[in-house]
Amino acid sequence: MHTMFLHNRSLCKLACNAANFATSNIRYSSQKAKTAILMLNMGGPQHTDQVHDYLLRIMTDRDMIQLPVQSRLGPWIAQRRTPEVQKKYKEIGGGSPILKWTELQGRLMCEQLDKLSPTTAPHKHYVGFRYVTPLTEDTLAQIESDQPERVVLFSQYPQYSCATSGSSFNSIFTHYRNNTLPENIKWSIIDRWGTHPLLIKTFAQRIREELAKFVETKRNDVVILFTAHSLPLKAVSRGDPYPSEIGASVHMVMQELGQSNPYSLAWQSKVGPLPWLAPATDDAIKGYVKQGLKNFILVPIAFVNEHIETLHELDIEYCDELAKEVGVEEIRRAAAPNDHPLFINALSSIVADHLKSEQPVNPKFLMRCPMCTNNRCRESKKWYQQLCAH
Numbered sequence: 001m002h003t004m005f006l007h008n009r010s011l012c013k014l015a016c017n018a019a020n021f022a023t024s025n026i027r028y029s030s031q032k033a034k035t036a037i038l039m040l041n042m043g044g045p046q047h048t049d050q051v052h053d054y055l056l057r058i059m060t061d062r063d064m065i066q067l068p069v070q071s072r073l074g075p076w077i078a079q080r081r082t083p084e085v086q087k088k089y090k091e092i093g094g095g096s097p098i099l100k101w102t103e104l105q106g107r108l109m110c111e112q113l114d115k116l117s118p119t120t121a122p123h124k125h126y127v128g129f130r131y132v133t134p135l136t137e138d139t140l141a142q143i144e145s146d147q148p149e150r151v152v153l154f155s156q157y158p159q160y161s162c163a164t165s166g167s168s169f170n171s172i173f174t175h176y177r178n179n180t181l182p183e184n185i186k187w188s189i190i191d192r193w194g195t196h197p198l199l200i201k202t203f204a205q206r207i208r209e210e211l212a213k214f215v216e217t218k219r220n221d222v223v224i225l226f227t228a229h230s231l232p233l234k235a236v237s238r239g240d241p242y243p244s245e246i247g248a249s250v251h252m253v254m255q256e257l258g259q260s261n262p263y264s265l266a267w268q269s270k271v272g273p274l275p276w277l278a279p280a281t282d283d284a285i286k287g288y289v290k291q292g293l294k295n296f297i298l299v300p301i302a303f304v305n306e307h308i309e310t311l312h313e314l315d316i317e318y319c320d321e322l323a324k325e326v327g328v329e330e331i332r333r334a335a336a337p338n339d340h341p342l343f344i345n346a347l348s349s350i351v352a353d354h355l356k357s358e359q360p361v362n363p364k365f366l367m368r369c370p371m372c373t374n375n376r377c378r379e380s381k382k383w384y385q386q387l388c389a390h
């Protein structure tokens, strides 16, 4: 794990059903929180009428994607893509479960943190999404009014990408460039944790849960196919650390499993015609079937809760439709970490260790990565260059 310290600066559908629980009306204790944990993520539309604005924010975020004449092309793509994406959300129950899972994870994490770290208690979690409510900027205002002593900016993407964690941190930097920084709050960042032992154990456990469902005679030959959201090759060439951090997570999970099965890594959810990381997950499934390998477990390795790409792309498009089309024998999908007890332990132990060891920082120093903004940003600072490694 790397935490950032800034010096003075079908079978497959089971998981879907598991997400249908009510956590949206969580009540917080009236006790004033000493430590705020801001859980940062992209978010997903809760209702189909949020899809357009969600896509618009994604397509106009230059940390996420750089398009020619983006201020015009971005809105055009968002508009065009809206009906197709709305249809997918309808097919998974009307919206993304990201908020529900994050709220539950945050609440359970803070319950544990109060015990693990009594000197920084009480802890309270907040959710800051980049592209849909609760938007990070609004949550920052809420945190300010609650006046905690300390805020931990905790990226919920285990592996760092300039397009994801980088974009969230940059939005906080931009916010405090334009707004007065509240006095007397200490800030710190957890920016990546893709090899944390408890995260690795969680993924391994999710895979074992699915392996156990194969008949014993087949079990050792099942292909464990790790799958992560793809990234444009342009971003990879700029040195985005995401592909290597995903590779590190995959390596650690297989080590935890004792290299029990054949495995590989593929990339899903490419957007648009330009080249992205390959092989695509559907091509990998087709390729293995041609080689005579017809049993799979798909493992979404880059996201900690269910979302449209697990519930639609993996469960419906690949485990259901593609599997039938190409002659797969048996295919299962490992659940995302969600509320697995090991995963909640991972979250609380990552934050508790961070609170013990890290010094406060000032988000004024959350500097933009120059490459993330096409070299147009003049505010780069050493630590951010280190963070983004280019």
Ligand SMILES: C=CC1=C(C)c2cc3[nH]c(cc4nc(cc5[nH]c(cc1n2)c(C)c5CCC(=O)O)C(CCC(=O)O)=C4C)c(C)c3C=C
Binding pocket: 042, 043, 044, 045, 055, 058, 059, 064, 065, 081, 085, 096, 097, 098, 157, 161, 163, 164, 229, 230, 231, 232, 242, 271, 302, 303, 306, 307, 308, 309
């Ligand atoms: C436009 C370019 C995109 C890049 C680059 C990109 C990188 C990236 N995304 C994730 C994780 C997720 N993305 C999700 C949805 C999503 N992503 C893009 C575009 C890019 N992502 C779009 C347009 C969308 C919306 C859905 C769609 O139009 O298909 C999601 C799903 C959230 C949900 O609604 O449940 C996740 C998760 C990562 C990790 C990443 C790069 C490292």
Ligand SMILES: [Fe+2]
Binding pocket: 229, 269
């Ligand atoms: Fe994406």
Ligand SMILES: [Fe+2]
Binding pocket: 162, 166, 369, 370, 371, 372, 388
């Ligand atoms: Fe970057």
